[in-house]
Amino acid sequence: MTRFEFDWQKAIQAIDYIASLSPGLTQYYIGKVMFFADREHLIDFGRPISGDKYVAMEHGPVPSAIRDLLKTDTGYPDEIVDQLNARLKIEPDGNKQHVFSRGINEFPRLSGSDKHYLKASLDKYGAMSFTQLKAISHKDPAYEEAWAKAGAANEMDVERWFDNFEDPELAKEQLRENALYVA
Numbered sequence: 001m002t003r004f005e006f007d008w009q010k011a012i013q014a015i016d017y018i019a020s021l022s023p024g025l026t027q028y029y030i031g032k033v034m035f036f037a038d039r040e041h042l043i044d045f046g047r048p049i050s051g052d053k054y055v056a057m058e059h060g061p062v063p064s065a066i067r068d069l070l071k072t073d074t075g076y077p078d079e080i081v082d083q084l085n086a087r088l089k090i091e092p093d094g095n096k097q098h099v100f101s102r103g104i105n106e107f108p109r110l111s112g113s114d115k116h117y118l119k120a121s122l123d124k125y126g127a128m129s130f131t132q133l134k135a136i137s138h139k140d141p142a143y144e145e146a147w148a149k150a151g152a153a154n155e156m157d158v159e160r161w162f163d164n165f166e167d168p169e170l171a172k173e174q175l176r177e178n179a180l181y182v183a
Helices: 007-019 027-045 064-069 076-089 114-124 130-137 141-148 156-162 168-178
Strands: 054-057 060-063 088-093 096-101
Touching: 007 027, 007 064, 007 076, 007 088, 007 096, 007 114, 027 060, 027 096, 027 114, 027 130, 027 156, 054 064, 054 141, 060 064, 060 130, 060 141, 076 088, 141 156, 156 168
Parallel strands: none
Antiparallel strands: 054 060, 088 096
16 A cells, blocks of 8 residues: 655645635535545646545545544644644534634645645535535545445555556556555
């Protein structure tokens, strides 16, 4: 399984960037925007934006660490929670968390391509219904494979995103060179 190092500072800035463009977006939509942006950026540039691992859950792919960051009780160390709270205001509403930017508007950890892919993902998926997003994300081959396994929240193998390349093995080999961990 190919994995990348999760950059929590970059993830917080990515969430903030999304929230600055679409105030009040819920954690579900932020997760899906991140999923599609990370996937497309990884395919095009050989590196994800956040480095988060994606797990297959009932409503589709979920960025595991970002999901935890957006919970009421994150379980993260104070340093991370303080940085999150400095950039974001999270308003609980039943089982939803509405996320708002505090307006810092500086994103030094995000590259130009990171911001471009986040915005493109938000533009394409941010206004879709829950049902539409669920249906689209359930068609992802890495999701389908992980969901078919026994158990819950199985990790998705991002290498599956390269199966349709002209030379998938070469693409996967190059991907592994940039990865933190391959099992």
